[in-house]
Amino acid sequence: MPQPALTVAHLVKTFATGEGVLRVLDDVSLQLDAGQSLALTGESGSGKSTLLHICAGLEPADSGQVHVAGQAVTGASDSARAALRRGAVGLIFQQFNLIPSLTVGGNLAFQARLAGRHDPAQVSALAHRLGLEALLTRYPEQLSGGQQQRVAVGRCLAARPALVLADEPTGNLDEATGDAVLDLLLEVAADAGAALLLVTHSPRLAARCGARIHLRAGRLEAP
Numbered sequence: 630m631p632q633p634a635l636t637v638a639h640l641v642k643t644f645a646t647g648e649g650v651l652r653v654l655d656d657v658s659l660q661l662d663a664g665q666s667l668a669l670t671g672e673s674g675s676g677k678s679t680l681l682h683i684c685a686g687l688e689p690a691d692s693g694q695v696h697v698a699g700q701a702v703t704g705a706s707d708s709a710r711a712a713l714r715r716g717a718v719g720l721i722f723q724q725f726n727l728i729p730s731l732t733v734g735g736n737l738a739f740q741a742r743l744a745g746r747h748d749p750a751q752v753s754a755l756a757h758r759l760g761l762e763a764l765l766t767r768y769p770e771q772l773s774g775g776q777q778q779r780v781a782v783g784r785c786l787a788a789r790p791a792l793v794l795a796d797e798p799t800g801n802l803d804e805a806t807g808d809a810v811l812d813l814l815l816e817v818a819a820d821a822g823a824a825l826l827l828v829t830h831s832p833r834l835a836a837r838c839g840a841r842i843h844l845r846a847g848r849l850e851a852p
């Protein structure tokens with residue numbers, strides 16, 4: 630049996646605030662298999678980004694476990710978590726986060742090079758799929774928002790992650806452009822066999838994913 634792309638087991642996360650201890654995640658468990666897409670919704674401040682950051686190894690949990698493609702994230706060393714973000718986990722944020730000094734082609738190859746998995750033919754295929762072929766020699770500042778986010782999607786998938794974590798990836802785009810980018814993200818992730826966890830405020834965008842889950846008062850529930 631292949632390993633699940635993501636396993637979250639009994640995750641607890643609290644923050645100490647001026648008003649007391651905030652229990653943001655309260656015994657959260659979920660599993661995502663290769664090729665699946667899951668939308669995570671929840672009100673502002675419900676803990677969606679916190680869950681995503683813990684899955685990416687960017688933030689520690691109080692207790693519970695996260696595994697990505699069988700590798701432990703919680704409890705792993707800083708260097709192991711950094712290695713995970715170079716390889717098994719791909720991140721896409723609302724801000725496009727492209728490298729301004731690199732061309733589109735350079736940005737597309739960047740993450741795959743870091744992961745030691747650069748394959749020019751695969752980058753070309755992704756550029757074609759994402760409609761970026763005519764833009765390969767441009768720099769990020771010469772692109773529209775939708776074009777920049779398509780580059781970010783390609784850069785992420787070129788490294789062949791087992792798991793893509795996307796936090797409001799279309800939040801800076803108008804509705805039509807955002808829908809188009811999300812459809813491409815869903816397509817290329819599914820084609821690559823990557824699992825996708827999508828954080829969104831939008832029930833409309835969430836409905837495009839294979840499954841949906843809602844975070845309320847620290848617990849996961851059906852939307």
Ligand SMILES: Nc1ncnc2c1ncn2[C@@H]1O[C@H](COP(=O)(O)OP(=O)(O)OP(=O)(O)O)[C@@H](O)[C@H]1O
Binds near residue numbers: 646653671674679
């Ligand atoms: N470092 C911190 N210290 C204290 N509280 C924090 C910290 N980081 C986050 N929080 C609190 O934890 C809760 C969850 O934050 P989080 O950013 O995960 O929510 P979210 O669901 O992603 O919100 P949004 O949809 O507005 O982005 C919020 O109430 C936030 O204020």
